[in-house]
Amino acid sequence: MQPAQVIVMEPDAERRAAMGAVLRFLGWFPHSEAEGWPEPAAVAFGLLGPGADGEQRRRFDAHSGAHPLIRVVEGEHADPEGLAVRYPLEQAELEAILNRAGVHAAATGPDPGRDLVGNSEAVRRVRRMIHQVAGSDASVLILGESGTGKELVARSLHRLSPRGDGPFVPVNCGAIPGELMESELFGHEKGAFTGAVSSRQGRFELAGGGTLFLDEIGDMSVAMQVKLLRVLQEHSFERVGGTRSLPADVRVVAATHRDLEVQLADGAFREDLYYRLNVFPIEMPPLRHRREDIPLLIDAIAERIHRAGRGWVRLTPAARQALAAHDWPGNVRELSNLMERLVIMHPYEEVDVADLPERYRDEAAHGAPAMAGTATLPPEGLDLRGHLGEVEQALISQALEASDGVVAQAAKLLQLRRTTLVEKLRKYGLQRESTSA
Numbered sequence: 001m002q003p004a005q006v007i008v009m010e011p012d013a014e015r016r017a018a019m020g021a022v023l024r025f026l027g028w029f030p031h032s033e034a035e036g037w038p039e040p041a042a043v044a045f046g047l048l049g050p051g052a053d054g055e056q057r058r059r060f061d062a063h064s065g066a067h068p069l070i071r072v073v074e075g076e077h078a079d080p081e082g083l084a085v086r087y088p089l090e091q092a093e094l095e096a097i098l099n100r101a102g103v104h105a106a107a108t109g110p111d112p113g114r115d116l117v118g119n120s121e122a123v124r125r126v127r128r129m130i131h132q133v134a135g136s137d138a139s140v141l142i143l144g145e146s147g148t149g150k151e152l153v154a155r156s157l158h159r160l161s162p163r164g165d166g167p168f169v170p171v172n173c174g175a176i177p178g179e180l181m182e183s184e185l186f187g188h189e190k191g192a193f194t195g196a197v198s199s200r201q202g203r204f205e206l207a208g209g210g211t212l213f214l215d216e217i218g219d220m221s222v223a224m225q226v227k228l229l230r231v232l233q234e235h236s237f238e239r240v241g242g243t244r245s246l247p248a249d250v251r252v253v254a255a256t257h258r259d260l261e262v263q264l265a266d267g268a269f270r271e272d273l274y275y276r277l278n279v280f281p282i283e284m285p286p287l288r289h290r291r292e293d294i295p296l297l298i299d300a301i302a303e304r305i306h307r308a309g310r311g312w313v314r315l316t317p318a319a320r321q322a323l324a325a326h327d328w329p330g331n332v333r334e335l336s337n338l339m340e341r342l343v344i345m346h347p348y349e350e351v352d353v354a355d356l357p358e359r360y361r362d363e364a365a366h367g368a369p370a371m372a373g374t375a376t377l378p379p380e381g382l383d384l385r386g387h388l389g390e391v392e393q394a395l396i397s398q399a400l401e402a403s404d405g406v407v408a409q410a411a412k413l414l415q416l417r418r419t420t421l422v423e424k425l426r427k428y429g430l431q432r433e434s435t436s437a
Contacts, residue, residue, distance in 0.1 A: 005038040006030045007064060009056040010049025010072070015087065019047060019072065022089040024299065026306075040064045045103050050074045050087050068101035070094075091312065116152055117300045118293030122285040126153065133280045134160035139232070141217075141277045142255040144284030147333030150255040151215060153282055158211040163251055166210030169203050174219035181224050183240050186231075192241025204237055204248050212250040217277065218258035222270060229273045252277070287328040287335065288419055294324045297332060301339045311347040313339070318353045326360055327417050393428050396421070400430070 006023050008030045010016040020030040028044065031037055033056075046060045046069040060069060071084040083101055085093050116123055133140060134157050142150045151170065158168045176184050183192075187202030203212060214220075220228070231237045232252060236245045254277045263269035287294065298315060306312040315323070328334055338360070342351050353361055395414065403409030411421040424430075 005042045006044060007037055007046040007060060008032050008049065009046065009052040009060060011051045012049070015049055015051065019049060019087075019089055022091060022094065023047070026091065026095070026303070037063060040066070043067050045070060045098070045101065047072060068098075068103055070097055070101065091314070116149065116156065117297050118290060119296065120285075120290035120293045122290045123293060126282060126284060129280075129282050130156050130160065133157065133282075135162065137251050139251075139277050139279045140253045141260075141279075141281045142253065142284060143260075143281060144255075144257065145286050145331055146257045147331035148284040148286055149332050150257075150284055151213065153284060154211070154213045154215075154253045154255060157253055158213075158251075161211070161251065163210050167207055168211050168213065169207035170213040170215055171203050172215045174216035178221045178224065181220065182227060185228070186237050186239055188240035189242040192239070196241065199239070202237075202239065204231065204250060205246065207250045208247075209249055210251070212252050214252060214254040216256055216258075217254040218256035218260055218263060218269065222268065225270045225273045229270065229276060232273075232276050287331045288423070291324050291423060294335070295320055297335055298323065298339065301336050302343075305339065305343050310340075311343045313343045313346055313348070314350045315342075316350060316352045319351050319356060322353050322356060322360055325420055327419055389428075392424070393430065396424060396428070396430060 006028045008016055008019055008023070010019060010032075016032055020032075023030045030047075037043075040063060043064045045067050046064060048057055048060070048069055048071045050072055057069065068083060072087045072089065073084055074087050083097060085097050116127060130153060140154075140157060142153050144150050154170075155168060158164060171184065173181070183196075183200070183202065185202050185204055187200050187205055188196050190196060190199045214228075231248050235248045237248055238245055260269050260274055260278075264271055264274060287297075298320065302312060302314070323335070323338075330337070338357070341357075342355070346355055396410070399410035399413040400407075402413060407421055407425070408418050411418045414421065416424075
């Protein structure tokens, strides 16, 4: 696999952080001297910052001299080897220099189409649960809203399990008509019904030795649930129209966005099947409950699109802040679709709040202090981020006081969604007397 580690030599912390951010955006993993340098075999290239000296270059040559060294300079430059870029780093310029040096795009890094991206406690908890249950054949039930990444969890379970070299076969139970579900899962023999002109393997056979992922299990008919339960109990099945018993050598992982306990009460889901599937439940949190992961997801999705050769886009801090304030009813799928749209609308550009679709711009507008036009900058300057945070806290406190602590009313006064205000209350540690709607 292509090495993806980059040695960054720059004594100034601010410049080092800025260079590291661009490298991570492109899928590289920067390392400073303070963090320790990786093994030479893992190094792709070195980046010599404007503040670095000859001693650092000599150490790089001794450690990883076989790899290209890219100089980062301020202002105009002339480099006899042509391996220099200007600071602050520009993605297009850096990529052109790397191509000239024979360094190809990083081939590692988080892929939102394959990996769970995020460092929030909620995602770390899901990862821990995956590792705890991956080694067994226990049935797993993955719960969560649409678009949260339930299939990613299922694929991670499969990949880390002893069955990881076997097939992973997904079935969307909500997309297959009920009258075809039995044949889809168990297969059929020739002549079993009109149109069965040949024998056909079902998903249980195709998943033999691997994992069968039953997505949207809550949409399966009760009649089909009875047949599925029998297979899970006896570990065998027959094709439609057949008499020969076939082994069901699969691990079953199921997922749903529905509340199965409500369906149990309504008689829409069998209790015995529920307990058979719900041996080890894993709940995927909605994106609005892990907002701190949104910047990482933005970068990972942008990198995935870039690696696929469909272009790239970069978001300004203001645009990122607007997206972090959005409630994301479509969760990660909605964010991924938005990034795809932005790449099409603004290829190879920097996207600001004004470039976002209106529904995402609204959050930025609602969060803006109403008295911004009367603000005055002190002669000595100020910490803008801290100042805006203080203004926001003061306005939230006033809104809570005016609404007698009712969060829903305070949210209306601030023109925020209720869930957005709750997140801000948590962020600032503000107390409220009531959370009733």
